[in-house]
Amino acid sequence: MQKTASSSTLGPDGLNIAQSFFKPIHNTSPPPTTTRNTKISVVGVGNVGMAIAQTILTQSLADEIALVDVNGDKLRGEMLDLQHAAAFLPRTKISASVDFSSTVGSDLVIVTAGARQIVGESRLNLLQRNVALFSKVVPPLAAASPECILLVVSNPVDVLTYVAWKLSGFPSNRVIGSGTNLDSSRFRFLIADHLDLNAQDVQAYIVGEHGDSSVALWSSISVGGVPILSFLERQQIAYEKQTLEKIHKEVVEGAYEVIKLKGYTSWAIGYSAASLARAILRDQRSIHPVSVLAKGFYGIDGGEPFLSLPAQLGRSGVLGVTNVHLTEDEENQLRESAKTILELQTQLGI
Amino acid sequence: MQKISASSLALGPDGLNIAQSFFKPIHGALPPPPTTRNTKISVIGVGNVGMAIAQTILTQDLADEIALVDVNPDKLRGEMLDLQHAAAFLPRTTISASVDHSCTVGSDLVIVTAGARQLPGESRLNLLQRNVSLFSKIIPPLSAGSPETVMMIVSNPVDILTYVAWKLSGLPANRVIGSGTNLDSSRFRFLIADHLDVNAHDVQAYIMGEHGDSSVALWSSISVGGVPILSFLDRQQIAYEKQTLENIHKEVVQGAYEVIGLKGYTSWAIGYSVSNLARTILRDQRKVHPVSVLAKGFYGINGGEVFLSLPTQLGRSGVMGVTSLHLTEDESQQLQKSAMTILEVQSELGI
Numbered sequence: 144m145q146k147t148a149s150s151s152t153l154g155p156d157g158l159n160i161a162q163s164f165f166k167p168i169h170n171t172s173p174p175p176t177t178t179r180n181t182k183i184s185v186v187g188v189g190n191v192g193m194a195i196a197q198t199i200l201t202q203s204l205a206d207e208i209a210l211v212d213v214n215g216d217k218l219r220g221e222m223l224d225l226q227h228a229a230a231f232l233p234r235t236k237i238s239a240s241v242d243f244s245s246t247v248g249s250d251l252v253i254v255t256a257g258a259r260q261i262v263g264e265s266r267l268n269l270l271q272r273n274v275a276l277f278s279k280v281v282p283p284l285a286a287a288s289p290e291c292i293l294l295v296v297s298n299p300v301d302v303l304t305y306v307a308w309k310l311s312g313f314p315s316n317r318v319i320g321s322g323t324n325l326d327s328s329r330f331r332f333l334i335a336d337h338l339d340l341n342a343q344d345v346q347a348y349i350v351g352e353h354g355d356s357s358v359a360l361w362s363s364i365s366v367g368g369v370p371i372l373s374f375l376e377r378q379q380i381a382y383e384k385q386t387l388e389k390i391h392k393e394v395v396e397g398a399y400e401v402i403k404l405k406g407y408t409s410w411a412i413g414y415s416a417a418s419l420a421r422a423i424l425r426d427q428r429s430i431h432p433v434s435v436l437a438k439g440f441y442g443i444d445g446g447e448p449f450l451s452l453p454a455q456l457g458r459s460g461v462l463g464v465t466n467v468h469l470t471e472d473e474e475n476q477l478r479e480s481a482k483t484i485l486e487l488q489t490q491l492g493i
Numbered sequence: 494m495q496k497i498s499a500s501s502l503a504l505g506p507d508g509l510n511i512a513q514s515f516f517k518p519i520h521g522a523l524p525p526p527p528t529t530r531n532t533k534i535s536v537i538g539v540g541n542v543g544m545a546i547a548q549t550i551l552t553q554d555l556a557d558e559i560a561l562v563d564v565n566p567d568k569l570r571g572e573m574l575d576l577q578h579a580a581a582f583l584p585r586t587t588i589s590a591s592v593d594h595s596c597t598v599g600s601d602l603v604i605v606t607a608g609a610r611q612l613p614g615e616s617r618l619n620l621l622q623r624n625v626s627l628f629s630k631i632i633p634p635l636s637a638g639s640p641e642t643v644m645m646i647v648s649n650p651v652d653i654l655t656y657v658a659w660k661l662s663g664l665p666a667n668r669v670i671g672s673g674t675n676l677d678s679s680r681f682r683f684l685i686a687d688h689l690d691v692n693a694h695d696v697q698a699y700i701m702g703e704h705g706d707s708s709v710a711l712w713s714s715i716s717v718g719g720v721p722i723l724s725f726l727d728r729q730q731i732a733y734e735k736q737t738l739e740n741i742h743k744e745v746v747q748g749a750y751e752v753i754g755l756k757g758y759t760s761w762a763i764g765y766s767v768s769n770l771a772r773t774i775l776r777d778q779r780k781v782h783p784v785s786v787l788a789k790g791f792y793g794i795n796g797g798e799v800f801l802s803l804p805t806q807l808g809r810s811g812v813m814g815v816t817s818l819h820l821t822e823d824e825s826q827q828l829q830k831s832a833m834t835i836l837e838v839q840s841e842l843g844i
Contacts, residue, residue: 152740153688160722161689163729197545197761201552220755227748227762229686229693230679231769328581335580337504338512342580371511378514389503397578404571410548411578418582 181424182207184246184288186280187256188214188221191296194413195253200225200235204420207236209245212256242283249288251420254307256280257297262403269298274491277306285311292423292460295320295434296416300353301484304434304449306491316460319423320434322451323349323357325415327432329397330359333390338366348432348467349394350451351480357451358476359391363467419456426458435461441469441477448484450477497570497590532775533558535597535639537631538607539565539572542647545764546604551576551586555772558587560596563607594631600639602771605658607631608648613754620649625842628657636662643774643811646671646785647767651704652835655785655800657842667812671785673802674700674708676766678783680748681710684741689717699783699818700745701802702831708802709827710742714818770807777809786812792825794832801828801835 152158183205185196189212196208208225212218222239238245246252257273277297284293293311295304295318304320311318326349328342335342346365351358364371375382401408422429432451437443440452455462469477503509534556536547540563547559559576563569573590589596597603608624628648636644644662646655646669655671662669677700679693686693697716702709715722726733752759773780783802788794791803806813820828 152737152744153684158733158737158741159731160685160726163731164689164717164720164725165691193761194548197548197764198552201549201765216755220752220757221761223748223752224756224759224761226683226687227676227680227752227759228765229683230696231765234692234694325578329578332577332580333504334511336577338515341585343585345581366515369515374515375511380511380514382509386503386509390509393503397574401571401574401578404567405575406571408575408578410544410572410575413548414552414579414582 180206182249183420184209184211184249184252186211186252186254188212188218189255190407190409191412192255193221194409195255195416198413198417199420200232202417203233204417204424205235209249210239211243211246213241215241243287246284247287249291250424251292251294252284252288253294253296253416255296259407270302270487273297273303274306277303277310281307281310285313293318294419296412301434301449302487305447305488315436319460320449321416321419322353322434323432324419325412326353326357326394328415330394333393340366348453350432351477352450352484353434355395356480356483357395358473358480360467360469360473361387362470362473422456423458423460428455428457428462430455430465435464437481440464441474443478443481446485448481448488450481450484497573531557533560533600534771535560535562535600535603537562537605539563539569540606541758541760542763543606544572545760546606546767549764549768550771551583553768554584555768555775556586561590562594562597564592566592594634594638597635598638600642601775602645603635603639603642604645604647604767606647610758611649611753621653621838624648624654625657628654628661632658632661636664643668645770647763652785652800653839656839666787667810670811671800672767672770673704673785674783675770676763677704677708677745679766681745684744691717699804701783702828703801703835704785706746707831707834708746709824709831711818711824712738713821713824773807774809774811779806779808779813781806781816786815788832791815792820792828794829797836799832799836799839801832
C-alpha cells in the first residue's frame with residue numbers, strides 16, 4: 144500500500160498551521176458517506192496513460208484521479224508533476240499506488256498498461272505479452288471497483304477488451320475498448336482538412352478491428368448532412384474503389400507514421416479517451432465507434448468477438464449499437480474483421 | 494523555407510477531389526480582410542516541455558493557430574500529426590510546423606523552450622553556455638518574423654536567458670518575459686493548500702527572485718482566504734522557527750529536482766504554468782503573476798540590467814507593471830542577493 148506523501152515540513156512534525164486555521168460553524172453534521180465524487184483511475188503511466196490523465200485533468204472531468212504503475216519512482220514523479228499544477232486547475236485529488244489500493248471505488252477505470260507497439264510490429268503481435276499482464280491486473284481492479292466501467296486502451300484493443308471482460312466478470316455493457324474512436328477521428332480530420340471544414344461536421348465511422356482489417360463505412364459518410372458518395376454521383380465526379388481504399392489505408396497508416404516519427408502516439412489517444420470518459424461519466428448518450436461485444440450484429444454470430452461498432456454511450460456504459468445501414472460489401476468486410484479477431488481469441492483459451 | 498504539411502495525398506487534385514464543388518459561395522461575398530483577429534501562438538522546441546505547453550494550450554482553446562518549431566523534422570512532424578489527429582475532439586485549430594522560423598511569422602505569443610534539458614544533479618546555471626549560443630541563432634529571426642509579439646522564455650536558466658533573449662530580439666522590455674517562479678509559487682501554494690485542506694487558489698503566496706536555488710519565499714505576504722499566515726501564527730501563539738520556514742521553502746526548490754530524479758524531467762506542471770500565463774496575456778486578464786521581468790529599479794535592485802521574478806501585472810501588451818509589495822528587511826536582502834547571483838553570471842557572458 145503505497146499512497147501519496149504530503150509534505151513533512153508542514154504538519155505535526157513541522158509547521159502545523161492546520162490545527163486552528165478554520166473554525167467549524169455550530170450544529171454541523173459530517174458529510175454524507177455517499178458523495179457524488181467522480182473518480183477515474185488510469186492504469187499505466189506511460190506516454191498514453193499520462194496523456195489521458197492530463198487531458199482528463201485539464202478538461203476537469205473528475206474530482207479524483209488515481210494512477211497505478213509497476214514503476215514506483217516514475218509513478219511518484221508523474222503524480223507530483225500533476226499535483227504541482229494545483230494553482231492552475233480546479234481542485235482535483237490525485238493519488239497513486241503500485242498496487243490497486245488507490246483505485247478503490249472508481250467510476251471509470253482506464254487500462255493502458257502493456258507493452259508498447261514497436262515500429263513495424265502489428266497490433267496482433269503484442270497480444271501474448273499483454274494477456275498475461277491482464278490476468279494479474281484486471282481481477283483486482285474489478286474487485287476494487289465492482290460497479291465501474293472498464294475502458295481498455297492497450298493494444299490489440301479488441302482482443303484485450305474481450306480478455307478484460309472475461310477476467311472482470313462484469314456485464315458486457317460495462318467493458319468497452321477505445322477501438323476505432325481515434326481511427327475515425329483521423330479519418331474525419333483527413334476529409335475535413337481537404338474540404339477546409341470543421342472535423343465535427345464530418346460524420347464518418349471506421350468500424351471493425353482497430354487495426355489492418357478495419358472497415359471504412361463510405362456509404363454512411365456525410366458532411367453537413369450531405370452523403371458523400373451520392374454527392375459525388377450527382378456532381379458526376381468519377382471515383383474508383385481503389386481511391387477510397389487508398390484514403391482508408393492512409394488512416395490505418397496514420398498511427399504507424401506517428402510511431403515512426405516520434406516513437407509512439409500519445410496526444411490524439413489522450414483526447415480520444417477523454418472524449419469517451421466525458422460521454423460516459425456525464426451520461427451524454429452520444430454515439431462513438433468503440434469496441435463492444437459484437438455478437439448478434441451484422442451477421443456476426445460465431446463466438447463472442449469485441450470489435451468497434453457505432454455505440455451509444457452513457458453513464459451505464461454501452462446503451463446500444465446503432466442500426467447503421469451497411470452495403471453488402473461493408474458487411475462482408477466487417478464479418479472478415481470479426482473472423483480475424485475470433486481466430487486470435489480462440490488461440491487464447493480464455 | 495521548409496514547411497511541414499499534413500495534407501492527404503489520397504484526397505485532393507491527385508486523388509479524390511471532393512473539394513472542388515462541395516460548398517457554393519453566396520452572392521456578393523467579399524474575400525476575408527487581411528487583418529484578422531486570429532490568435533497565433535508559436536512554440537519553439539517540441540520536447541516534453543514544449544509539447545506539454547502546446548497540448549495544454551490546445552486543450553484550453555487559447556489560440557486559433559499553433560505553430561511548432563524544432564531542429565528534428567521527424568519528431569516535429571510526428572508531434573504535429575499527433576495533435577492534428579485529435580481534430581474530431583477539439584475546436585478547430587490550425588496546427589503548422591517548420592524546422593526554420595517560417596511557420597511562426599505573425600505570432601501574438603512566441604514561447605521558447607528550446608535548449609538542453611536539465612540533467613539530474615545539474616544546477617540551472619550549468620546549462621547556460623549551451624543555451625546562450627543556441628539563442629543567438631534562433632531569437633533574432635523569431636522577433637524579425639513577429640515584431641509585435643510577446644516573447645516568453647521557458648528554457649533554463651530562465652532569468653539569464655530572458656535577459657539574453659531581450660538583448661538579441663530588440664523587443665521592448667515589456668514584451669520579453671520569463672516563466673520564472675510562476676511554477677515555484679504554484680508548488681508552494683500546493684504544499685500549503687494540501688496541508689490546510691484548502692483550494693490552492695485561496696493561497697496567495699509568492700516566490701520571487703531567481704528561478705533556482707537563491708529564490709526568495711515571501712513569508713510576510715502569504716495569506717490564505719485573506720488571513721496573513723505569520724500574524725495568524727502569532728495570534729494563535731503557535732511557535733515556529735525560521736528554520737522551519739526555510740525547510741518548507743527548500744522543499745519547493747527541491748520539488749523540480751525531485752520530479753526530475755523520479756521521472757527524468759518535468760512537463761505537465763510547467764505546461765499548465767505557461768498556458769496560464771498565455772491566457773492572462775492573450776485575453777488581457779491584467780492578473781498578477783510572479784514572472785521574470787527587467788527588475789532594474791525595483792526593491793533596491795540597481796546594479797545592472799537583471800531579469801528575475803517579481804509579482805507582475807500582465808496583459809495584452811505584456812508587462813503592465815510590477816506590484817509594490819512590502820518586504821521585510823531580510824526578504825529585501827535575500828532578493829538583492831538573488832539579483833547579484835544572476836548579475837555575476839550575466840557579466841561573464843559579455844552580451
